[in-house]
Amino acid sequence: MQPRPGVPAEAVVDLDAIARNVAVVRERVGGPQVMAVVKADAYGHGLVPAARAALAGGATWLGVAHVHEALALRGAGVEADLLAWILTPGTDLVPALRRGVDVSVAAVWALEEVVAAARASATTARIHLEVDTGMSRGGASPEEWPALLDAVAGHVADGTVRVRGTWAHFASADVPGDPSVPAQLAAFEAALGTARRHGVEPGLRHHANSAAALFVPQARYDLVRVGLAAYGLSPAPDLATGADLGLVPAMTLQARLAHVRRVPRGAGVSYGLTYTAERDTTLGLVPLGYGDGLPRHASWDGERSGEVLVAGARRRIAGRVCMDQVVLDLGDDAVAPGEVAVVLGPGTRGEATADDWARAAGTISWEIVTRVGARVPRRYTGRLAEDLATGPAEVPAAGLAAPLADPADLVGDRA
Numbered sequence: 001m002q003p004r005p006g007v008p009a010e011a012v013v014d015l016d017a018i019a020r021n022v023a024v025v026r027e028r029v030g031g032p033q034v035m036a037v038v039k040a041d042a043y044g045h046g047l048v049p050a051a052r053a054a055l056a057g058g059a060t061w062l063g064v065a066h067v068h069e070a071l072a073l074r075g076a077g078v079e080a081d082l083l084a085w086i087l088t089p090g091t092d093l094v095p096a097l098r099r100g101v102d103v104s105v106a107a108v109w110a111l112e113e114v115v116a117a118a119r120a121s122a123t124t125a126r127i128h129l130e131v132d133t134g135m136s137r138g139g140a141s142p143e144e145w146p147a148l149l150d151a152v153a154g155h156v157a158d159g160t161v162r163v164r165g166t167w168a169h170f171a172s173a174d175v176p177g178d179p180s181v182p183a184q185l186a187a188f189e190a191a192l193g194t195a196r197r198h199g200v201e202p203g204l205r206h207h208a209n210s211a212a213a214l215f216v217p218q219a220r221y222d223l224v225r226v227g228l229a230a231y232g233l234s235p236a237p238d239l240a241t242g243a244d245l246g247l248v249p250a251m252t253l254q255a256r257l258a259h260v261r262r263v264p265r266g267a268g269v270s271y272g273l274t275y276t277a278e279r280d281t282t283l284g285l286v287p288l289g290y291g292d293g294l295p296r297h298a299s300w301d302g303e304r305s306g307e308v309l310v311a312g313a314r315r316r317i318a319g320r321v322c323m324d325q326v327v328l329d330l331g332d333d334a335v336a337p338g339e340v341a342v343v344l345g346p347g348t349r350g351e352a353t354a355d356d357w358a359r360a361a362g363t364i365s366w367e368i369v370t371r372v373g374a375r376v377p378r379r380y381t382g383r384l385a386e387d388l389a390t391g392p393a394e395v396p397a398a399g400l401a402a403p404l405a406d407p408a409d410l411v412g413d414r415a
């Protein structure tokens with residue numbers, strides 16, 4: 001299938017891949033339930049479609065950072081168990097409690113706000129207690145934990161809250177053999193013991209992110225919180241690639257060349273003229289830049305850059321990533337405006353992966369996919385896209401005249 005003209009760029013999200021990845025994780029972890037983490041617009045994949053795909057793959061919980069993300073899911077009719085874990089003072093929690101959103105509590109002030117909202121909404125708030133086991137990010141510290149438990153016990157008794165879970169988060173589960181992992185597990189065990197001694201039943205115990213779910217069996221407890229792996233990316237690509245783990249990256253980011261031109265040897269390219277054509281060459285303009293989430297750190301640095309697949313070959317970025325565009329060095333290949341440029345994808349046709357971009361930009365694959373911006377229209381593919389009625393017709397896509405070809409068909413025409 002030939003791509004149709006008129007589309008600058010799009011992110012194609014394979015919902016079947018998300019469902020399959022969740023099923024793969026579920027199988028690997030065995031008994032524990034899987035919470036699919038869909039915060040930050042499902043790591044750039046689209047909150048509601050990704051959530052539905054994850055549920056179709058066997059996730060029984062959804063996790064988000066903010067209450068407003070949870071309400072967006074409820075507003076779209078997603079009724080699965082759902083936890084929001086970042087609370088800030090003054091958040092109106094009444095709509096969330098009314099809609100059956102579980103909220104995380106890590107401090108007495110947060111408990112008091114949840115209790116007030118439970119009273120105001122005449123509901124029992126469903127809470128998960130967060131304890132810090134060594135990362136020093138969120139969670140009650142070991143010193144704060146007993147007082148929080150006593151306050152919780154009182155409100156369980158008066159019927160304003162119900163403890164559905166107790167949880168913590170790993171700092172370094174992606175580093176095999178890191179001593180912080182068993183140390184955090186020991187701290188978690190201690191915290192669970194303290195809870196019981198203070199009369200609080202912990203409910204679902206959860207500590208594992210993708211890395212721990214995949215690599216640290218003792219960390220799985222009753223529930224694992226899986227973000228990255230659900231989108232088909234490995235949390236430790238040097239240890240096991242996504243393919244090693246049976247995961248398939250769900251996102252393909254592609255565009256059409258907006259401009260193609262010859263330049264003579266010695267021509268400087270893009271801001272700062274940091275790239276110089278080594279010989280007469282053809283340059284192609286990709287209409288995606290840091291305003292769309294391409295990392296500026298993937299600019300040409302004299303040795304390497306991010307790479308974009310055009311006409312069957314990976315092309316380096318000539319010079320700096322701009323806000324809306326990057327320039328590629330296409331050599332002497334005959335390439336016309338409108339040619340498809342695959343920026344990232346599963347890698348099956350030779351395109352760069354999110355892991356490749358992460359290496360080129362000195363960051364992690366989480367950031368690469370999550371940064372793909374709101375300006376880039378999403379298109380959903382796979383059988384689930386039809387089943388879930390999130391196909392092209394329903395995707396708001398400002399300026400999108402026609403969808404591009406299915407990524408699976410793109411490169412074959414030329415190879």
Ligand SMILES: *Cc1c(COP(=O)(O)O)cnc(C)c1O
Nearest residue numbers: 037169209210211225226227228
């Ligand atoms: C983002 C997040 C996760 C998911 O982490 P991955 O490494 O993407 O699996 C799990 N738990 C919490 C608390 C998070 O913030």
